[in-house]
Amino acid sequence: MGAWTCPNPSCAYDGQLDEGSNCPLCGAEAEERDFEALGELLKKKWGTRNSKEGKADTKRVMEHMKFCPKCGSPEVFWASGLPQLWSTWECRNCGYRGALVIENIEVAMKLREDFAKEKVNK
Ligand SMILES: [Zn+2]
Numbered sequence: 001m002g003a004w005t006c007p008n009p010s011c012a013y014d015g016q017l018d019e020g021s022n023c024p025l026c027g028a029e030a031e032e033r034d035f036e037a038l039g040e041l042l043k044k045k046w047g048t049r050n051s052k053e054g055k056a057d058t059k060r061v062m063e064h065m066k067f068c069p070k071c072g073s074p075e076v077f078w079a080s081g082l083p084q085l086w087s088t089w090e091c092r093n094c095g096y097r098g099a100l101v102i103e104n105i106e107v108a109m110k111l112r113e114d115f116a117k118e119k120v121n122k
């Protein structure tokens with residue numbers, strides 16, 4: 001027992017089709033997939049859809065974000081005017097400059113808390 005759907009992994013159609021019908025998007029003939037194969041196929045299709053429509057996959061975006069190691073702000077950017085041989089980042093929030101940036105949002109959030117506390121104590 002499985003489901004009939006569009007077998008084309010680079011087509012974003014992920015609905016169920018009737019046996020013998022064709023995909024309304026790419027025109028491929030419906031094929032039967034058992035649920036395990038269907039899961040794999042759908043993952044590929046969703047990947048296609050996300051990249052095609054440029055949908056922001058929040059988690060993926062977060063994983064690619066960079067944070068200041070001093071204050072945890074996401075306002076870090078390439079220090080301009082320097083040769084790009086060195087990874088030199090500058091923080092707009094606290095003025096940090098260096099090669100190190102944090103790419104883990106949980107660590108960054110902790111840093112932000114600590115930084116905010118420090119400010120209060122000063
Ligand atoms: Zn299709």
Ligand SMILES: [Zn+2]
Binds near residue numbers: 073093
């Ligand atoms: Zn900073």
